Amino acid sequence: MVPDPLSATFAALADPTRRAILARLIDGETTVTELAKPFAMTLPAVTKHLKVLEGAGLISRSRHAQWRPCRLDAGPLREVADWVEPYRRHWNNQLDRLSDYLRDIQAPQATKDDHDDR
Amino acid sequence: MVPDPLSATFAALADPTRRAILARLIDGETTVTELAKPFAMTLPAVTKHLKVLEGAGLISRSRHAQWRPCRLDAGPLREVADWVEPYRRHWNNQLDRLSDYLRDIQAPQATKDDHDDR
Numbered sequence: 001m002v003p004d005p006l007s008a009t010f011a012a013l014a015d016p017t018r019r020a021i022l023a024r025l026i027d028g029e030t031t032v033t034e035l036a037k038p039f040a041m042t043l044p045a046v047t048k049h050l051k052v053l054e055g056a057g058l059i060s061r062s063r064h065a066q067w068r069p070c071r072l073d074a075g076p077l078r079e080v081a082d083w084v085e086p087y088r089r090h091w092n093n094q095l096d097r098l099s100d101y102l103r104d105i106q107a108p109q110a111t112k113d114d115h116d117d118r
Numbered sequence: 119m120v121p122d123p124l125s126a127t128f129a130a131l132a133d134p135t136r137r138a139i140l141a142r143l144i145d146g147e148t149t150v151t152e153l154a155k156p157f158a159m160t161l162p163a164v165t166k167h168l169k170v171l172e173g174a175g176l177i178s179r180s181r182h183a184q185w186r187p188c189r190l191d192a193g194p195l196r197e198v199a200d201w202v203e204p205y206r207r208h209w210n211n212q213l214d215r216l217s218d219y220l221r222d223i224q225a226p227q228a229t230k231d232d233h234d235d236r
Contacts, residue, residue: 007132014121014128019201026208074209081202083137084195090144091192 005057006083009076012056017041018049022058022072029062029071123175124201127194130174135159136167140176140190147180147189 003011012018021035036046050070053059057076061068121129130136139153154164168188171177175194179186 003132004134006137007134010128010132014125014132016122016125019124023204026204072205072208074205074212077202077205078209080198081206084199084202086141086144087190087192087195088199090190091196094192 005076006079008056009058009080012052012058013080015049015052017046018053021046021049021053021070025059025070025072029069031067031069035070123194124197126174127176127198130170130176131198133167133170135164136171139164139167139171139188143177143188143190147187149185149187153188 013022017039020038024030024035024038032043032047032050035050036043039046050059050061054061057073059070060073061070131140135157138156142148142153142156150161150165150168153168154161157164168177168179172179175191177188178191179188
């Protein structure tokens with residue numbers, strides 16, 4: 001089954017090596033050999049990760065230059081940012097509730113009644 | 119191998135049903151039966167998705183109420199938002215370049231020579 005594009009993006013991001021490769025490519029395009037350097041990995045193992053990233057449309061490889069540099073295609077990450085946005089308000093609310101709770105349990109007993117009236 | 123927390127979050131999000139469950143939980147906690155309703159799925163199939171979400175810390179199930187409602191824990195999604203942030207500038211730059219390119223190819227031939235000199 002072919003996953004929907006957003007699922008393919010999330011699946012591609014579910015690996016620390018692939019995320020590190022994307023982070024490296026923020027600085028600009030580079031070769032597979034350069035990308036492989038920070039990882040204790042064979043070149044075929046890195047190539048496998050690149051294929052997953054390429055399949056998800058997160059990177060592309062130039063067909064013009066002989067060294068076929070990889071470059072970041074950040075478009076699908078915009079979908080990720082758009083998807084996560086509605087949850088921002090939710091976690092801010094959760095933080096507010098936690099903050100209220102911590103204030104309540106730290107408040108002296110004398111002021112507790114005031115809080116109960118809210 | 120136990121995945122790192124961010125990888126576990128991304129893996130849990132790599133499924134449209136699980137994302138739909140999270141979206142439903144933005145509105146508030148609810149039962150597994152209610153969550154299952156919009157999907158053409160057996161209850162065990164939905165429960166399996168809930169276990170993945172629970173494993174990634176994206177939902178929790180109350181142990182107090184007998185109906186054990188599910189609720190959203192949006193904390194890990196904050197990590198997702200933080201992770202995607204540095205790529206925002208990158209895709210804005212890509213959009214700017216695309217916009218420049220479209221302007222160039224739409225420009226009258228008379229001005230093309232100027233562009234060729236760049």
